[in-house]
Amino acid sequence: MTRTVVVVLFWVALWHLAGRPAPADDKKPAENVDVQKDVYPFLRKYCVSCHNDVTGSARPSLTDFQDAKSIRKEGDTWRTVVKVTAAGTMPPAGRAKPGAKDVERFTTNGNLVLESAAERK
Secondary structure, three states: OOHHHHHHHHHHHHHHHHOOOOOOOOOOOHHHOOHHHHHHHHHHHHOOOOOOOOOOOOOOOOOOOOOHHHHHHOHHHHHHHHHHHHHOOOOOOOOOOOOHHHHHHHHHHHHHHHHHHHHHO
16 A cells, blocks of 8 residues: 555544544433432332331431432432442342442432532532
8 A cells, every 4th residue: 555545544534533423421411410300210219118208217208309409408418318329238138229220320310419509609
C-alpha cells in the first residue's frame, strides 16, 4: 500500500469516528429521576411491608418517600436507607431480596435525588 493510500484511509477513519456520538451513559441526569417510577416501586416491593405507618413493625416508616421533596427533607434518613440497601443488610434475612441490578438502580437513583438537591444550593 502506498503512503498516500494509508494517509487517506487514516483520515477517512478519523472523520468517521469523529461523527459518532459518544457512548451512552447509563446514569440518568438527576433532574430526570422520577421518584414514583424510578425509586418508590423498589420501596413498595421490598421495604414498606414492614417500614410503614400502619403496622409499625419496623422503623423508620418509608411510606412518605414518594417524591423528591420528602427524600430531600429527610436526607439523613434517606442516606441510611440507601446505605443499608447497598450493603445488603436490608431487607433482612427471611425477606425477599432484590437482585443486584435492582439494588444498583435503586441506590443510584436514590443518590441522584439527593445530589440534585445539593446542586441547587
